[in-house]
Amino acid sequence: MTHIIGEELLNCLLLVEWMILVYFFFLSSFYALLLTSAVLDIGPHLQKERGENRRRLLGSDIVPRITLLAPAYNEAKTIADSLRALLGLQYPSLEVIVINDGSKDTTLQVLINQFELVPVHPIYEHRLQTKPLRALYRSKLHPNLVVADKDNGGKADSLNVGLNIASHELVCAIDADTLIEPDALQRIVRPFIESDTVVAAGGTIRPVNGALIKGGRVVRVHTPHRLLAGVQVVEYLRAFLFGRLGWNRLGGNMIISGAFGLFRREAVIRAGGYLHDTVGEDMELIVRLRRVGCESHESQRVVFIPDPVAWTEVPESFRVLGNQRDRWHRGLADVLWRHRRLFFNPSYGALGLVVFPYFVFGELLAPVIEALGLLIMGLIVAFDDMNGSFMLLFFPDRVRIWHPAVLRFFGHRGIHIP
Amino acid sequence: MRTIATETWFTFTLIFEGIALAGSLGLLFGRAAWLRWETRWLEPKYQAARGFLLQALEADTDQREDLEAVTALPLRAQIKLMTDLGENLSGSKLQELANIAKQSGILTHGERLCRSRWWSQRVRGIRLFTAMAEGEQILPSLFHDPSPLIRSELAHWAADHPSPEMIDAVLRLLDDADGFCRFAAHNALVRMGSIVTEPLARHIESRTGVALEHAMAVAASLGHERFNDPARARLNHADPTIRTLAIATLGKSGGLRFVPELLDCLNDPAAHVRQAAAHALGRLKCWQASPAVARLLEDSVWTVRQEAALTLRSLGAPGILLLRQSLSNPDRFAGDMARHILGLPRIRVKGEAA
Numbered sequence: 136m137t138h139i140i141g142e143e144l145l146n147c148l149l150l151v152e153w154m155i156l157v158y159f160f161f162l163s164s165f166y167a168l169l170l171t172s173a174v175l176d177i178g179p180h181l182q183k184e185r186g187e188n189r190r191r192l193l194g195s196d197i198v199p200r201i202t203l204l205a206p207a208y209n210e211a212k213t214i215a216d217s218l219r220a221l222l223g224l225q226y227p228s229l230e231v232i233v234i235n236d237g238s239k240d241t242t243l244q245v246l247i248n249q250f251e252l253v254p255v256h257p258i259y260e261h262r263l264q265t266k267p268l269r270a271l272y273r274s275k276l277h278p279n280l281v282v283a284d285k286d287n288g289g290k291a292d293s294l295n296v297g298l299n300i301a302s303h304e305l306v307c308a309i310d311a312d313t314l315i316e317p318d319a320l321q322r323i324v325r326p327f328i329e330s331d332t333v334v335a336a337g338g339t340i341r342p343v344n345g346a347l348i349k350g351g352r353v354v355r356v357h358t359p360h361r362l363l364a365g366v367q368v369v370e371y372l373r374a375f376l377f378g379r380l381g382w383n384r385l386g387g388n389m390i391i392s393g394a395f396g397l398f399r400r401e402a403v404i405r406a407g408g409y410l411h412d413t414v415g416e417d418m419e420l421i422v423r424l425r426r427v428g429c430e431s432h433e434s435q436r437v438v439f440i441p442d443p444v445a446w447t448e449v450p451e452s453f454r455v456l457g458n459q460r461d462r463w464h465r466g467l468a469d470v471l472w473r474h475r476r477l478f479f480n481p482s483y484g485a486l487g488l489v490v491f492p493y494f495v496f497g498e499l500l501a502p503v504i505e506a507l508g509l510l511i512m513g514l515i516v517a518f519d520d521m522n523g524s525f526m527l528l529f530f531p532d533r534v535r536i537w538h539p540a541v542l543r544f545f546g547h548r549g550i551h552i553p
Numbered sequence: 554m555r556t557i558a559t560e561t562w563f564t565f566t567l568i569f570e571g572i573a574l575a576g577s578l579g580l581l582f583g584r585a586a587w588l589r590w591e592t593r594w595l596e597p598k599y600q601a602a603r604g605f606l607l608q609a610l611e612a613d614t615d616q617r618e619d620l621e622a623v624t625a626l627p628l629r630a631q632i633k634l635m636t637d638l639g640e641n642l643s644g645s646k647l648q649e650l651a652n653i654a655k656q657s658g659i660l661t662h663g664e665r666l667c668r669s670r671w672w673s674q675r676v677r678g679i680r681l682f683t684a685m686a687e688g689e690q691i692l693p694s695l696f697h698d699p700s701p702l703i704r705s706e707l708a709h710w711a712a713d714h715p716s717p718e719m720i721d722a723v724l725r726l727l728d729d730a731d732g733f734c735r736f737a738a739h740n741a742l743v744r745m746g747s748i749v750t751e752p753l754a755r756h757i758e759s760r761t762g763v764a765l766e767h768a769m770a771v772a773a774s775l776g777h778e779r780f781n782d783p784a785r786a787r788l789n790h791a792d793p794t795i796r797t798l799a800i801a802t803l804g805k806s807g808g809l810r811f812v813p814e815l816l817d818c819l820n821d822p823a824a825h826v827r828q829a830a831a832h833a834l835g836r837l838k839c840w841q842a843s844p845a846v847a848r849l850l851e852d853s854v855w856t857v858r859q860e861a862a863l864t865l866r867s868l869g870a871p872g873i874l875l876l877r878q879s880l881s882n883p884d885r886f887a888g889d890m891a892r893h894i895l896g897l898p899r900i901r902v903k904g905e906a907a
Contacts, residue, residue: 182673183702186633186680188640191709195740197774256896260855329732 148511155508162497169381176380177441184442189321199305199327200228201320201397204297206290207233207311211240215249217311220351222277226320230279232297237266237287246282251275263295263408271300290393291409291416298408301400308417310394312448314343314353319443323397332434334402334424337391338443339375342368344451353446363456367449379439386485387425388437389494393417395445402435413473415466422474429483467499598622599630606638606653610646620657631659632666632681639684651685660687667691672700679703683710696722701731708734712741715748724749724756727767735767742771750779757783762792769798776805788814793823800826804833812839819845824854831857835864840871847875850887858886862894 203221207214214233221231235243246252252272266288274280285296294308305327309315319338326333345359359365382388391398396417406427409416421437428435450456471494478495480487602622623631635654642650654660659681666678667688675698682688688710696707708726711719723745726738742749749771757768757780769787772780784802787795800818803811815837818830831849834842846868849861865872879891 179673182676186636186677188680188683188709190640191740196743197736197739256893258859258893260859325733328736331732 145515148515152508152511152515155504155511158496158504159508162501165493165497166377169385170377171381172384173377173381176383177376180441184322189318195227198227199324200230200303201226201305201307201324202230202232202297202301202303202400203307203309203320204294204301205231205233205309205311206236206293206297207238207242208236208287208290208293209238209240209242210311211238211242211245213312214242215245216351217314218246218250218280218351220314221309222280223317224315224320225317226324228303229320230281230301230303231277232281232283232300234293234297235282235284236289236293237285243282243284247272250277250280250282252280252282255281257300259300261299262404263299265292265295265299268296289411291411291413294416295408298400298404304400305397306400306403307395307397308393309445310447313340313394314348314351314446315395316444316446317352319395319445320397323440323443326438326440327397327399330436332436333438334399334428334435335391335396335421335437337379337388337396337437337439338445339441340371340392340394340445340447342371342449343446344368344449346446359449359451361451363453364449364451367456371449375439376441380441382490383439386488386490388439389422389425389486389490390418391421391437391439392445394447395443413466413469414462415470418466419470419473422470422477425486426474426477426483429486464499464502467494471495471499595627595630598626599634602626603634603638606634606650609653610642610649620653623653623659624657628659628662631657632663632677635659636681636684639681639686647686651687654681654685654687660685663688664691667695672698672703675700675703676706679706679710683713686713689714693718693722696726701729701734704729704731705734705737708737708741712744715745717752720745720749720752724752724768727756727771728760728764739767739771739774743774747775747777750775750777754779754783766792766794766798769795769802773798773801773805776802778806778808781807781811785811785814788818793821793826796821796823796826797829800829800833804829804836807833807837809837809839812837812842815839816842816845819849824852824857827852827854828857828860831860831864835867838868840868843868843871843875846872847879850879850882850890851884858890859894862890866894 203224205218205221210217218231218233233246235246252274255271255273257268257271266286269284269286272282272284274282281300283296283300285293290310297308298306305324307320307323323336323338326336342359342364343353344361344364345357346353347355347357358368379388379390393416402424403420406420406423408420410419410423413419424435425437450459471491474491477483477487477491479492483491602625605622623634626634635650638650639647651660654663663678663681663685666674666681668691669675669678675695679688679692679695682692683706692707692710695703698704698707704726708723711723720742723738723741726734727742729735729738742753753768753771753775757765757772760768765787769784772784780802784799784807787799788803790796790799796818800815803815807815812834815830815833819827819834821827821830827849831846834846843865846861846864850858850865852858852861862876865876873895876891876895879887880895880897882888882891
């Protein structure tokens with residue numbers, strides 16, 4: 136009797152395992168599609184970009200003007216260096232707004248002292264509701280630097296204050312600890328020049344761990360010294376270079392990283408700005424922008440370009456990495472739940488029929504299903520013998536992880552070779 | 554042992570994945586080997602050729618040796634070298650460099666690139682000629698190229714060759730379907746400067762709709778008195794964007810004789826037209842318009858009120874006086890904006906905590 140029950144259980148487990156295998160077959164096929172799409176995009180892009188004289192753009196009076204929004208909370212140690220690097224970005228018409236989000240340390244004092252800030256009367260339209268603004272400062276050294284001091288309200292609230300104050304038509308939202316390549320703005324602005332329908336653009340983010348940094352700039356790229364950070368280097372390349380780039384041809388992106396993204400200010404304000412009560416405010420904004428576009432029958436495109444490189448520190452301990460991923464996944468689940476109306480909804484076109492379902496099945500559920508598959512496989516192996524080939528097929532990352540590395544390597548900014 | 558019927562398929566899939574992995578690794582390491590070779594072999598030669606060329610350009614020495622150093626490089630590297638150097642030179646030095654490029658056959662190769670069926674090759678050719686300030690014979694024929702990138706590169710090239718034919722060709726690019734192409738044309742026309750005013754004025758007269766909007770945008774950027782009449786004629790255009798651009802043009806170059814028309818525009822139904830009119834009057838320093846601009850402090854749109862207040866401030870004493878008077882305006886929004894612009898502290902409303 137026990138033998139029969141055991142046999143039945145094993146059959147059930149095998150059936151589930153088969154279903155999971157079929158799921159991964161479809162998922163991997165979609166990855167292959169994304170990869171193909173990314174390859175089709177990156178080749179012409181490199182041809183366009185190689186040898187282009189961007190100084191013509193720099194010297195032009197008619198380029199779109201950009202306001203850079205940098206929220207800061209307790210950044211007294213690093214804010215001066217980071218800000219100097221931002222002020223040194225190579226772009227002809229750039230305004231930098233630092234939003235001090237009620238820091239408890241001396242962030243504001245450091246800014247006042249180092250950049251000779253003087254208070255100015257705040258004249259701006261309160262189009263987005265935010266926490267109260269305490270004061271607005273302008274630098275005597277850099278006329279294009281504005282510092283907003285406000286009550287603490289989180290990153291989303293700070294960005295909304297920045298959106299209210301910004302005087303230029305494009306806004307670039309970054310994290311305070313993001314390091315941006317000097318020519319990144321010249322590169323990322325191009326989609327906005329090419330088409331009026333582009334409302335947001337994102338660029339590649341790379342882990343900065345192991346690199347040599349001087350004056351807020353990455354002067355020498357190097358792979359991280361620790362394995363965990365090294366794994367994330369490959370993971371970032373995979374996510375950005377075939378995940379996000381591939382979506383350009385398959386229905387458009389649903390994420391622009393909060394660490395570095397360029398937006399059309401008016402479109403963001405019309406969509407209601409950043410939401411305060413979600414941990415995935417960057418993704419939520421993009422989904423809302425696209426949703427608003429579909430609902431109002433206006434084309435609102437979100438594009439990704441492989442060039443602009445912003446650098447960010449990635450976690451080097453499992454605890455911090457775990458917290459980060461937990462936050463990201465909760466953010467993803469929250470955004471998908473908020474906009475569940477899009478799920479397989481033909482009124483939203485490719486967004487509703489392809490992109491959104493992919494994020495549900497391919498991003499939200501994949502870790503759960505993969506973990507379940509591995510658990511069941513362990514059980515089957517424990518109870519019985521198992522086919523070796525079948526087992527090996529349960530490590531789907533082993534091949535596809537190489538492809539973005541190859542893609543990147545064939546790009547113009549290849550992985551550093553020591 | 555549990556038998557799985559599709560074991561063969563599993564094995565096949567694994568073999569396929571193995572091949573894909575091996576292929577990827579092969580590409581990766583192949584590329585690494587290529588880069589290593591380039592760094593070890595090509596880079597020193599490239600730098601040496603660059604050094605020779607720079608010395609020759611500096612000292613006007615015999616060019617025979619320099620030519621050998623350049624022609625020893627692969628053709629792609631020769632083009633890169635010439636393009637890099639050309640972009641940083643001008644005048645007689647650039648002319649010398651172009652002569653070297655001619656003597657070494659690089660420009661002949663550039664012509665072949667421009668005739669290539671592949672757009673990526675044609676782009677390289679155009680960029681070479683742009684850097685060398687050459688190509689009058691071959692490049693004009695590419696203005697009708699199907700690739701928008703080629704057309705935009707040609708607009709950049711034409712900015713340094715402002716002949717009447719080239720100006721007309723660039724003006725036609727203002728009607729291009731591609732946004733970057735239009736941007737490049739706009740930029741090129743602004744770089745050409747006052748030489749384009751007459752053809753642009755004629756172009757404005759011959760255009761309607763979106764094409765007119767693009768042409769008016771260039772006129773507003775250039776701000777020349779030749780555009781005043783075409784701009785005045787479009788102050789009552791049906792499209793508010795064109796009205797805005799016409800006002801911006803008059804504000805830049807019109808002078809005080811267009812003030813009556815601009816004052817009429819302060820009552821335009823479109824907010825951004827009213828805003829542009831206030832801005833233009835401020836730019837013309839027309840203090841006589843202060844009372845009319847002050848009435849915009851009661852406008853229903855925030856940006857118009859802000860522009861009106863900023864204009865009043867820029868008009869000096871008469872404007873400031875009207876801003877001060879507006880502090881007691883029964884319209885709370887007008888008073889609030891005046892207070893903002895004058896830099897006065899905000900008044901607490903009744904019941905608000907201190």
